[in-house]
Structures are given as structure tokens and as C-alpha cells.
Amino acid sequence: MNSIADINPSIAESVEQAEAIRTSMQVKLDEMRRAYHQAPSPSLAERKHDLKQLKRLIGDNTESISQAISRDYGHRSEHETMFAEFIGTGGSIDDILKNLKSWMKPEKRHIDATMFPFASNTVIPQPLGVVGLIVPWNFPVFLAVSQIATAFAAGNRVMVKMSENSRHLTRLLRELAPQYLPEDKLTFLEETGGVGIEFSKLAFDLIIFTGSGATGKKVMASAAENLTPVILELGGKSPAIIDPKYDLAKAAERIMFAKQFNAGQICVNVDYVMVHASQADEFIERCSEWLKSNVPTIDSDDYTSMIDQRAYDRMMATLEDARNYGATIINPTGEAPNPETRKVPVQFIVNTSPEMVIRNRETFGPLLMIVTYESPDDVIAHVNSGDRPLAMYPFTRDKKLADLYIERIMSGGVSINDALLHVSQHDLPFGGVGGSGMGHYHGKEGFNSCSKMRPVFHQANFTMNKFLAPPYTGMKDKIYRFLTKKSLK
Structure with a gap:
């Protein structure tokens, strides 16, 4: 043979x-x-x-x-x-x-x-x-x-x-x-x-x-x-959710810091933003202003490359897929991705549809999908339609609204009014749930x-066992019946 x-x-x-x-x-x-x-x-x-x-x-x-x-x-x-x-x-x-x-x-x-x-x-x-x-x-x-x-x-x-x-x-x-x-x-x-x-x-x-x-x-x-x-x-598609009453400039600043950090290559990064339909344009403008001021060029030493050619190609394919299906792509700095350095500028993708790659896969890069909503129920329904994310980021000063999202949307962890930072809290457990993982460290x-966590039972010198051993007659029978009645009362 x-x-x-x-x-x-x-x-x-x-x-x-x-x-x-x-x-x-x-x-x-x-x-x-x-x-x-x-x-x-x-x-x-x-x-x-x-x-x-x-x-x-x-x-x-x-x-x-x-x-x-x-x-x-x-x-x-x-x-x-x-x-x-x-x-x-x-x-x-x-x-x-x-x-x-x-x-x-x-x-x-x-x-x-x-x-x-x-x-x-x-x-x-x-x-x-x-x-x-x-x-x-x-x-x-x-x-x-x-x-x-x-x-x-x-x-x-x-x-x-x-x-x-x-x-x-x-x-x-x-x-x-x-x-x-x-x-x-x-x-x-x-x-x-x-x-x-x-x-x-x-x-x-x-x-x-x-x-x-x-x-x-x-x-x-x-x-x-x-x-x-x-x-x-x-990982998963972790959302940032902006309350229309929250300061848009502050939300933009905090979300953009997270999105450009490590060129977006973070498992708990903001994968997409849910913003009220009436504020989408203003939010994008605020984000664009922050990027132009803080990350004006990807050629800076402050900006990180995609880890390898496959990751860079995946970003390019995600953009092309979105473009082919009719999404609008906004590039605030106007810089083109650099294939030599594998650097990709932060870009926004709006008007997405369900068949697009960016709607279905974790982005893990500097591309940010913008999703609009009309009511908190829209937010809850949208996030719950997919796998449970590794993180969720409500931006709101309304405690009741924050509690509503925490109660109705399950995620691995939560940062309120910021992104990423719950992972940096030494006394908080970190881990996912469902599709985003299991267990904590x-x-x-x-x-x-x-x-x-080993359970140890230490029996005393005196024990009830001699009153509970067979034959189950007389007083022993009465003890069993008394204990049963007491336990189930």
C-alpha cells in the first residue's frame, strides 16, 4: 500500500x-x-x-x-x-x-x-x-x-x-x-x-x-x-448611539479619536454611528472638522498603517463594494489611500443597504458607516437585528435613555459618552457575549x-446523619416528613 x-x-x-x-x-x-x-x-x-x-x-x-x-x-x-x-x-x-x-x-x-x-x-x-x-x-x-x-x-x-x-x-x-x-x-x-x-x-x-x-x-x-x-x-459591529440632545461636537471629537486610533484596528472600536436623521449632515461636518484639524494627512508619523496587504485590500474592497451598491463615500481630507505605506484615511459611508459588506462584517479599519434613526425603538431594533456586539457607546446626558439602551441592547461592555475606555478600567471585567465572545478577564x-473556585464542605463533629439513616421507621419517618414540609412551605 x-x-x-x-x-x-x-x-x-x-x-x-x-x-x-x-x-x-x-x-x-x-x-x-x-x-x-x-x-x-x-x-x-x-x-x-x-x-x-x-x-x-x-x-x-x-x-x-x-x-x-x-x-x-x-x-x-x-x-x-x-x-x-x-x-x-x-x-x-x-x-x-x-x-x-x-x-x-x-x-x-x-x-x-x-x-x-x-x-x-x-x-x-x-x-x-x-x-x-x-x-x-x-x-x-x-x-x-x-x-x-x-x-x-x-x-x-x-x-x-x-x-x-x-x-x-x-x-x-x-x-x-x-x-x-x-x-x-x-x-x-x-x-x-x-x-x-x-x-x-x-x-x-x-x-x-x-x-x-x-x-x-x-x-x-x-x-x-x-x-x-x-x-x-x-469582536463584532459595536455601535455609537448619539442622543439628539447631546453635544454633537463633543460626540464627534470622542468618536473620531477612537476611529483614527491605530487606523481603526481595534476590536472594540466604533464600527458604526447611529445619529438622528435630522443631525446626520451636521455630525459628519463636525467629524470632518476634527479630522482636518487633528489628522490632516495620513503621511504623518502619528498615523498608523494597516497591518498587512490583506487588511489594506479588504478596506479597498469594502469601499468598492459600498460604491457599487450606491452608497455615498465622504473623504473629509480628500487624501487617497497610499498602497505603498498601506495607510487609509478615515472615510464615512452613508446611505448603505443590507447587501453591502460594511453592513454585515466588522470593519476593523478607518471606515465609519453612518446610520440614521428617528426614535430609540429604531436604534434598539437595528442593533438587535445582528449579533450581540462587543461594546456599545451611548452618548447622552439622559440617564433614563442610557438605561433603556443598556436594558434593551445586550453587549459585552458599555462606555457612556465615550468610546473604548471601559476596556482601560482595571476593576471592570472585559469580555463579550454571544457572537462577540464569552467569559471575562x-x-x-x-x-x-x-x-x-473550589468548594469545600467541612462537616462538624455532630451530624444529623444518624437520625436520617435507615430503617425509616418511627421517629426517623417523622423527621423526614417534618423536613420535607418545612423545606417546601
């Missing part, structure tokens, strides 16, 4: 490559799991040391990290890297250090004194073991470090699979990380082709994935083979997600 190599040498080569990748990662996972079993519950002091070393890893190397990220992008604004990758990252670790002692404390729980007098209940947070992270390219340091820090806080070891679009950064981190933390505590893997597929097949104790919904489904399916729990932070909820 012919072998695979005889039938198709290229298939045989790819199978051998996959086996080699899987074997290499399995060896590393086994090493980390052995280290976990030797010391399964690090002390508060050990966890704080690991967190401080993680912070030093980034803090000592900000310049080289920033340069590596920019090389991966083609060009990434240095100041956007400072804002997105460094400033919030240090603060999130500091917040964990501040709260970790209280998070680690066993929690006393109530007990049914009638059935279990003098007994006690406790929930003990314990490390899961080895956590696998699949980190995207758009905010590779912030996302990796915030998740590593959460896993470290819970006492775990971490293996990180970085994106194929973060190769310069990954190689740098692979070089730097062992200088700060042992490799059986933290290790970074470079995506060299096929790594991600095999990574999600490993029997981690938890996988945290950040990326597209399509890939998230594949990760979840692979993890299910090992019954590995997953936290999925996906950040804050106490993230610590709990990366822990086994």
Missing part, C-alpha cells in the same frame, strides 16, 4: 511539519505542567514577584518593544504604542498587586443550619495549572500582558502564541522573557505556520483567545476535544476565571 509520501509528497511534508510542531509544544507544555505539580499553589509573595518581573520585562524595554511593533505594522505611531501598550499595562499590574491578597483569601459561604448544624462552607481559589493564550497583532503587548498578569495572579503558568503579524515583537519577547522569568513559568511561541492550529489542540487547563469569530469557533472546537474551557474575546472576575 502506498504511503502518503508516495501519493502526495507535499501533504506528507505538511503532516510531518504539523507533527513536529505539536511535539515541540507538547514537550514545553509537559515541562510547565511538571513545574506546576511540583509547586501547585504559589504564595502571595511568589505571585507578586512574578507580576513585578512581568512589569519590568516591559518597562525595561519600551523602546525596543515599540520599534519591534512598528516594524511589524510597517509603521505604528509611537505615541499610540505608548498610550495603548504601555500606560494602561503598568496600571493594570499595579491594580492586581494592590488587590491580590484579598482576592486570594478563601471565602466563607452560608450553610443550611437545619440540615448541617455546626458545619462550614468555604470557596478556595486555586490555580488551574497551565493557561494557553492566543494573542492578536493589534495590541500585542497590552493584550498579552493583561492576560498573563491575570493568569499569574491566579498562580498559573502561561504559554503565549503570538500572531504571525507580530514576528519582530515575538522574537524580541522570546529573547527577553527568560531574563526576567523562568521558561517553565512563561514562554512565547512564534507563529511560523500551523502553530496556532496545533496550539489550540493542546490540553491546557484554560485557553484565552482574542481574534475573529470564525477563528474563535475553530479554537473552541479544538479545545472541546480536551474539554478545555475557553475565554473568547471576539481583567479585575476580580478575571482572577476568578483563571482559578478553580
Whole structure:
């Protein structure tokens, strides 16, 4: 019988490559799991040391990290890297250090004194073991470090699979990380082709994935083979909703800052704006004024490139699709996209229709769809007609209106009167719902997600059992009937 190599040498080569990748990662996972079993519950002091070393890893190397990220992008604004990758990252670790002692404390729980007098209940947070992270390219340091820090806080070891679009950064981190933390505590893997597929097949104790919904489904399916729990932070079409009574100039300023940041390549970015029909033209004018003043040219070092040619081509295809279906495209600065630098100016797409790509897919770039409405019911119906978004951004001073949108529209998170910033709040959980993901990290909820919240029942010296054991006659029968009646009264 012919072998695979005889039938198709290229298939045989790819199978051998996959086996080699899987074997290499399995060896590393086994090493980390052995280290976990030797010391399964690090002390508060050990966890704080690991967190401080993680912070030093980034803090000592900000310049080289920033340069590596920019090389991966083609060009990434240095100041956007400072804002997105460094400033919030240090603060999130500091917040964990501040709260970790209280998070680690066993929690006393109530007990049914009638059935279990003098007994006690406790929930003990314990490390899961080895956590696998699949980190995207758009905010590779912030996302990796915030998740590593959460896993470290819970006492775990971490293996990180970085994106194929973060190769310069990954190689740098692979070089730097062992200088700060042992490799059986933290290790970074470079995506060299096929790594991600095999990574999600490993029997981690938890996988945290950040990326597209399509890939998230594949990760979840692979993890299910090992019954590995997953936290999925996906994306979706996150709306900004402007109350007609809200200051349009202020809304425009805050939404435009978010939309131009990282050239719109943010999973929680404003995907589209819902503005009252009577104010659409004025809103576009206000946004145009802000862009002309703050982002007059995409050739500036302050403006970031699309991550790769595929992302740039996707923006061009989205514009062409909208144009072919009759949408109006407004380019406030008048600059054409630059294929050499892969930079695309912020543009508005209005008069869209259901068949357009921009109506059906997350944009993930500097294109902003404008949707008009007449009443809050229109807003609720429109947003609820699609998948539940990762974020929602109501702009209103009317608390009742904000509460209405929060009550009637489900999303992963909410920022009121701004965009993106709920993700930067250290004490708020972050995660999606439905099509935008599941589970949380950040804050106490993230610590709990990366822990086994282990229930412990401690029986007392005295127990009711001797009064409840067979034979069920006489007084025992009466006790059972009394307890049944009392319980269901």
C-alpha cells in the first residue's frame, strides 16, 4: 500500500511539519505542567514577584518593544504604542498587586443550619495549572500582558502564541522573557505556520483567545476535544448611539479619536454611528472638522498603517463594494489611500443597504458607516437585528435613555459618552457575549476565571446523619416528613 509520501509528497511534508510542531509544544507544555505539580499553589509573595518581573520585562524595554511593533505594522505611531501598550499595562499590574491578597483569601459561604448544624462552607481559589493564550497583532503587548498578569495572579503558568503579524515583537519577547522569568513559568511561541492550529489542540487547563469569530469557533472546537474551557474575546459591529440632545461636537471629537486610533484596528472600536436623521449632515461636518484639524494627512508619523496587504485590500474592497451598491463615500481630507505605506484615511459611508459588506462584517479599519434613526425603538431594533456586539457607546446626558439602551441592547461592555475606555478600567471585567465572545478577564472576575473556585464542605463533629439513616421507621419517618414540609412551605 502506498504511503502518503508516495501519493502526495507535499501533504506528507505538511503532516510531518504539523507533527513536529505539536511535539515541540507538547514537550514545553509537559515541562510547565511538571513545574506546576511540583509547586501547585504559589504564595502571595511568589505571585507578586512574578507580576513585578512581568512589569519590568516591559518597562525595561519600551523602546525596543515599540520599534519591534512598528516594524511589524510597517509603521505604528509611537505615541499610540505608548498610550495603548504601555500606560494602561503598568496600571493594570499595579491594580492586581494592590488587590491580590484579598482576592486570594478563601471565602466563607452560608450553610443550611437545619440540615448541617455546626458545619462550614468555604470557596478556595486555586490555580488551574497551565493557561494557553492566543494573542492578536493589534495590541500585542497590552493584550498579552493583561492576560498573563491575570493568569499569574491566579498562580498559573502561561504559554503565549503570538500572531504571525507580530514576528519582530515575538522574537524580541522570546529573547527577553527568560531574563526576567523562568521558561517553565512563561514562554512565547512564534507563529511560523500551523502553530496556532496545533496550539489550540493542546490540553491546557484554560485557553484565552482574542481574534475573529470564525477563528474563535475553530479554537473552541479544538479545545472541546480536551474539554478545555475557553475565554473568547471576539469582536463584532459595536455601535455609537448619539442622543439628539447631546453635544454633537463633543460626540464627534470622542468618536473620531477612537476611529483614527491605530487606523481603526481595534476590536472594540466604533464600527458604526447611529445619529438622528435630522443631525446626520451636521455630525459628519463636525467629524470632518476634527479630522482636518487633528489628522490632516495620513503621511504623518502619528498615523498608523494597516497591518498587512490583506487588511489594506479588504478596506479597498469594502469601499468598492459600498460604491457599487450606491452608497455615498465622504473623504473629509480628500487624501487617497497610499498602497505603498498601506495607510487609509478615515472615510464615512452613508446611505448603505443590507447587501453591502460594511453592513454585515466588522470593519476593523478607518471606515465609519453612518446610520440614521428617528426614535430609540429604531436604534434598539437595528442593533438587535445582528449579533450581540462587543461594546456599545451611548452618548447622552439622559440617564433614563442610557438605561433603556443598556436594558434593551445586550453587549459585552458599555462606555457612556465615550468610546473604548471601559476596556482601560482595571476593576471592570472585559469580555463579550454571544457572537462577540464569552467569559471575562481583567479585575476580580478575571482572577476568578483563571482559578478553580473550589468548594469545600467541612462537616462538624455532630451530624444529623444518624437520625436520617435507615430503617425509616418511627421517629426517623417523622423527621423526614417534618423536613420535607418545612423545606417546601
